[in-house]
Structures are given as C-alpha cells and as structure tokens.
Amino acid sequence: MLLVPLPRLAILVALPLILAGCAGHGGGNYDETGEASFYGNRHAGKRTASGERYSPNLLTAAHRDLPLGSHARVTNLNNDRSVVVRINDRGPYTRGRIIDLSRKAAEAIGLTRSGTAPVRVQQLD
Template identity: 50%
Template sequence: MRINKWLNIPALFVLMIGCTVHPDALASEKSVFRQRGEASYYARNLHGQETASGEIFNNNKLVAAHKTLPLGSKVQVTNLQNNKAVTVRINDRGPFKRGRIIDLSRAAAKKIDLLEDGTAPVRIVRID
C-alpha cells in the first residue's frame, strides 16, 4: 500500500501554526538579573568623592556600587537575614573586597538594618 506524502501536509501546517510564538510575547520575557551574595556599605570618607558615573557620592542617597550592572540601573536589595528591602540606583563600580557583590550607601544600608553588622547576605534583583 502506497501512502501519499501530500496527505500529511495540512496536519503539519496546523501543527506549525499552533506552535508559533508572537514576537511581542518574546519581548516581554526578558531575563531578569538576580544575584545572591554579601553586601557591605561605603566608608564615610568616600562621601563627596566622584563615582564611576561622574556624580558626586552622597551617603544620604539610595545609591550603590556594583561590578557589572550598567550605571543607572535600579535594583532591589533584600537583606536575607530580616527580609527588609531597599531600591537603589547603581552609580559606581565595586565592591573590590573579595566575596562582596554590592556596596550600599549608608542611607540604603540603614533601610535594611545593615549598619550594625556592616555586612549581610542579600539578594539583588534588577527592576528596570
């Protein structure tokens, strides 16, 4: 018995149409930057110094330093010891101490109760 190979084409066409993904659906599925590690905060003597972005560092603003995220990125930093979170803008590079993933301004560190210990395990999620 000979099977006509053209008989399966309509079924194949319907299958292909059902499996297509609209381009807008792909655009909305951006990968989200997430990172876990140790956070610290800036020393007071850096207040007033120029950052990698060119702005003057202000320990009273909600800003931070990260090694690779684009300058101007906004991230939510959550202290994993108490679940307190703060949103900061990346305006500098660092930290340069091994094992640290982000340096927060004093104001940001205060919001997540990081000041007393000086460091804490955190989760970073890019939100912009």
C-alpha cells in the same frame, strides 16, 4: 591567507565582544545572592564611576556589572527588609561581596550595625 584591512578586522573582532557585554544583565534579568557591605563616610564627596559625587544620604550602590543608572532591589536575607537603589558606581572590590550600598540604603535594610549581610540583588530595569 586572509587579507582584511586592519580597521575592518578590529571591528570584526570587537563587535561580538561588545554585544556579549551588552547582553549580560540587560532587561532586568540579574538576580543573585551574596554579601553586601556599605560605603564608609570617608568616601563622601568623592566621584563615583557615573561622575556624580557620592552622597551617604542617597539610595545608591556600587555594582560590578549592572548598568550605571539602573535600579535594583536589595533584600537583606537576615531580616527580609529591602530597598531600591540606583547603581551609580563600580565595585565592590572586596572578594566575596556583590554590592556596596550607600549609608542610607544600608540603614534602610538594617546593615549598618553588622557592616555586612547576605543579600539578594534583583535588577529592576
């Protein structure tokens, strides 16, 4: 029978999980295609996962996995327009979506009229 003190056992179990999470998208290797949408004005002023308040006038986005504070290039595959955004929130929570853009970022790539579009998301840092 293995007798390991509980705190040491917790570290031994948690460490591989933490390291696996850190290795997921580091180093700018995230490059995926999927559906994008944008935040409605009703979210203006609400706190994001980073702690800052959402502003529709900044080039920001929500992503489930990319590190908060990192940057990504988002390219609208319908018109080849792209924008660089800073990840400051978590989401999107709608099935099939990979990124939620601020209104300004959505305008930059021509997304506001359709509301959603196929995009390519590439991590920059």
